[in-house]
Amino acid sequence: MANKPDWSKEEQAVQAVQMAFDLSNDIQRAFRVSAAIQNMSTSDMVRKVLELPYQKTRARPRLTITLKDEDFELLARKYGLDPQDRAIIRQRVSEDLQVFARNYLTESE
Template sequence: MAKKPDWSKEEQAVQAVQLAFDLSNDIQRAFRVSAALQDMSTADMVRKVLQLPYRRARARPRLTVTLKDEDFELLAQKYRLDPQDRAAIRHRVAEELQGFARNYLTDSGH
């Protein structure tokens, strides 16, 4: 009897189809906010609404941002760091983002 091929996760991911939907800003915001309040990714929130299997909690909760060389230059100036010391810049950015979140969460105006 022939054995089913043992697909790696990467090969299985290649077989998946990503769909994109052009929805209004209000609808997109509703999904993002609802997902954030439930500690879910937006994609998992969509899967939940569609009653498909989804992760109950984020596997790696993190924020991402793409920085160009010019951005590192600007941040290095802002923090008075060497533009080549990207680890130090990353550390300072993390501190600033954490400070923003602390202030946002404790500010009664939000």
């Protein structure tokens, strides 16, 4: 097999150990805010503070949320859509999040 895929990154990921720390809300907020201001993920901010290698900017900046079927039903009702039309629901949620961010940034100035 001459074109054998390189699995080294996957093997490294399997060998990595995820650590969680129970810290106060204020400390966690400080890391989240500092990371956001510097356009970094929170975990990269922790790595920076610990003087470990980290990505200078987010590879794929995005917000995530886990939605259950009931959530899609509530959102569909809110937008007057079919709960199964998840692509349109996602689009409408994205629009609402953008409106919130624009209003928030305007109010903060």
